[in-house]
Amino acid sequence: MKDSNGREWQHPWAAVAVAAVGALLVAVVILWLPSLHSALLRWPAVVVGIIDLVLLSAPLLGAVIIAVRVSGDRFATAVGLRGFSWIDLVAGLGVGLVARGLVELVAPSAGGGFLGGAADAMAATTVALAGAVLVTPLIEELFFRGLLQRALGDALAGAGRLVAGVVAVLIATAIFTGLHVLAAGEFVPVGLLLGTVVVGLGCGALTLLTGRLAGALIAHVVFNAIGAALLLW
Secondary structure, X not given: OOOOOOOOOOOHHHHHHHHHHHHHHHHHHHHHHHHHHHHOOOOOHHHHHHHHHHHHHHHHXXXXXXXXXXXXXXXXXXXXXXXXXXXXXXXXXHHHHHHHHHHHHHOOOOOOOOOOOOHHXXXXXXXXXXXXXXXXXXXXXXXXXXHHHHHHHHHOXXXXXXXXXXXHHHHXXXXXXXXXXXXXXXXXXXXXXXXXXXXXXXXHHHHHHHOOOHHHHHHHHHHHHHHHHHHHO
């Protein structure tokens, strides 16, 4: 429920500060992962994949939980998980399909049947795909759109709700894209760069226009799921 000032986050700047720390911690994890991988060379690939997923997700999810506690809000209300409409489903599917279509036009995914090969490699690939389709969209939308974008929009509301919302979408998308680019290393595929920008803007717009996170979640899942399917083709 919004307060008398129309805000979802009761203490938005505190939430934004927590989000900034969460994003910084993820950046640190990304930079540290190559060293960790070198130390875990003899470990099963599936175990390393699970460790990566946990290490990258924990700071984001932790930031959302801490921000809600610090701000004194209800979780579902603060991050936009309350309510669902058929509009969320239709718009989410549309944005996800359009975003994936744009990426495939510019940089088509190269399929290769990645589930083939040794059992450990197959298990690791399965974990990576499941994480990309089910876990990552949920965690990233909770953090980037549910926490960062919505809290920023409330914090900047003095400039007007529309201006604040647009600025919040752009900042959240920039950080979302920046972390993905950092994770890509020295070579950043065009498809990755375009995909993160389009998904960030599309999911941000859905969250801004509906006031809910459902459409963004659906769009992100659809985008990643189609990408995973094309890689397995």
